[in-house]
Every structure is written in structure tokens, then in C-alpha cells.
Amino acid sequence: MPPEIAPYDALLLVSFGGPEKPDDVVPFLENVTRGRGIPRERLEEVGEHYFRFGGRSPINDQNRELIAAIEEDFRSAGVGLPVYWGNRNWDPYLADTLREMKADGVRRAACLVTSAYSSYSGCRQYREDLADAVAEVGEGAPRLDRLRHYFNHPGFVEPMVDASLAALAELPDAVRHDAHVLFVTHSVPTEMDDRSGPPVAGGNLYVRQHRSVMDEIVERVRQETGHRYAAELVFCSRSGPPHVPWLEPDVNDRMGELAAAGVRAVVVVPIGFVSDHMEVVYDLDTEAAATAEKLGLGFARAATAGVDPRFVAMVRDLLVERAAVERGVAVHRASVGSQPPSHDVCPAGCCANLRGPRPALCGQD
Helix, strand or coil, X not given: CCCCCCCCCXXXXXXXXXXXXXXXXHHHHHHHHCCCCCCHHHHHXXXXXXXXXXXXXXXXXXXXXXXXXXXXXXXXXXXXXXXXXXXXXXXXXXXXXXXXXXXXXXXXXXXXXXXXXXXXXXXXXHHHHHHHHHHHHCCCCCXXXXXXXXXXXXXXXXXXXXXXXXXXXXXXXXXXXXXXXXXXXXXXXXXXXXXXXXXXXCCCHHHHHXXXXXXXXXXXXXXXXXXXXXXXXXXXXXXXXXXXCECCCEHHHHHHXXXXXXXXXXXXXXXCCCCCCHHHHCHHXXXXXXXXXXXXXXEEECCCCCCCXXXXXXXXXXXXXXXXXXXXXXXXXXXCCCCCCCCCCECCCCCCCCCCCCCCCCECC
16 A cells, blocks of 8 residues: 555755856855855855866756655655755745745645754754745745654665775775774854754754764674774864854864874765765865875775665655654654654754744744
8 A cells, every 4th residue: 555645745855956057156156155244256266166067066966866766766655746846045946946836736745855964054044945935935835844854764874884884895905994984074163063953952963963873884884894993073064264163173184183193094974965965076075085195095985875775765754754743643763873863843942043033934933
């Protein structure tokens, strides 16, 4: 029997967006940084990362691939649900997609955000943009429910375990055993991490969730290899002014310290990202790889979840789970590691906007 998905009549993939051609790059970066007072010269400097790849971010094509995989998974499971896609910062914009959904008669949609962890930039900011889009569309806009954070869902973690094992296998035998595993995520201001998660959780949930995933992968790798690799959480893609503290250490700085201490190889595992977008293909595959070569370090990068069938099936699992909750049915919430399954509806004050409150959907405030 096909799984029950009522009350939902659509799935909306909600993502960051990215430029599709060189002329898009600076306008896209202006969208991302609007209201922060960042000069155009700095945007053009950051834009060089995109121009190295033809002025095109990989993220939109990866979202298209993910949507195609989700649609095929839905068909195979007998889930007759259309999949829509809207971005925060580039075409297709969320408001345009909601207008399309409204015209198609969609009344209530479940939203999968392509950010797995709790933080302002990874959760509440998306919720604020959803509120803005609904307000722009006005009467008749679909009701939207965000699916829970999935950082500790087996469908996300298990592909990352296998990717970590595969990356370790790429290293030469002579350096593999003593390699250090660097689990990489996007840096955020330390104050944003301090305020991540519900106030009752005590803050720092962004880092705690990542460490939980890291510890789970390290233990699974130990079970497979019989060896516990040295591992730590590091960061990439800092973009704030120098006087504002951000999470550290930077992956490149840490590789320098490890090389100076005699480490001969590293594996970088991008647990903070669900696909190979710019923070992966530039910050890791280009910049970190060049740092490793300069330092004489062996280097391998683990794959992201991407369109791994387990990750794709996770989307259906989260949809069916939330649909059951909305119908008042008790559910089993799949999760691994030390952190519990995340909430369906964000509590009041969760992942606070440091610049002041704004309307947001999918929460209690």
C-alpha cells in the first residue's frame, strides 16, 4: 500500500540558490548580503570564486538532480505528490514558486530545506523568507510546514559514513593509518552559534549537532576498520568582518598546524553540506586541496550525500512521518547519535535573529 501523505498535496524543496551565468554573480551576491553594508568591491572579490567555474554555481543543477531523484522515489513508492522548488536568493525565487503552486491548486505543502542543522542562517532565516514569500503572494498562498532537521537521520549519516571510508581508502597505505579526519562545516558568528536552537536547550546547538554527527561517523568507521581515527570539527567559508568572532579553526589553518606537528595526511568530510556546492568545490576541492599540496599533506575529500538513494529515501520518510504527526498518529522518528530527533515546529526564540525579530513561518513565534 502507498504511504499515507495527507494532509499534504505537494513537497517544496527550499534552497539557497546560486548564479547560473557570469552576469548573475554580483547581483546574486548582492541578494545574499543585502542590508549588511558590504562594498561592491568585496562582492566582486568573492565573485571570483564563481568565475573560476564559469560564473555558474553547482547548487541549482544539484537541486534539479535531487528533485528528479525524489520524484522517481515517490513514483516507486506510490506517492503521488508533485515536487516544487524555490530559492531564497536566486531564480526560482520562493514567491514565484508559491504563485505557481497557488495556480496549481496546492493548499498545503511540506518543505524540505537543504540545510540539515539548527542555526539562524540554516533555519530561521529560511523561515523568515518563507513568511516574506507567503505575504507577497497573499490570499490563497499554500500553507507551509517545514520538515524537521535531518542532521542525525540515518539517511543522511549513513552515506557520510560510507563516503568517509571511501576517502580514507584513497590515501596511500603508508599514511592512511595516522591520517586525521577533519569534519568541515560552514563557519558562522560565534554569537549565532550561542543562540542556535531553542532557548531551553542552552545554545550552541549548531556545533553540538555537528559534533554528534562527527562522533557517530568516527565510531562507525572504527567498527568497519578496527581503528579510531583522530578527528575534529573545523570550519570554512568565513565571510564576516575581522572584528566579529566566528567559529574556528579554519580548515586551512588547522591543516597547517597538523602538518607542523608531523601529521602526514588528512581526510576532509563536508558534514555541513548536503551537496557539492560552492563551499565544497571551491573552499575544499580548490583552496584546501592547494593548502594540503603546499604543506605536503596527503589529501582526500569525502563525498556529500547528494542523490545517494538513502538520502533521497529520507525525504519520503520525513514527509510520511510529518504527515502522520499532523493526522495525530504516533510515529517512530529515525535518528542516530547523541542528539534526539529535532522538533517539527520551532519553539519560540529558536535560532534567534541577532538583528531583531522578523515574521517567520513554521514556528511558535
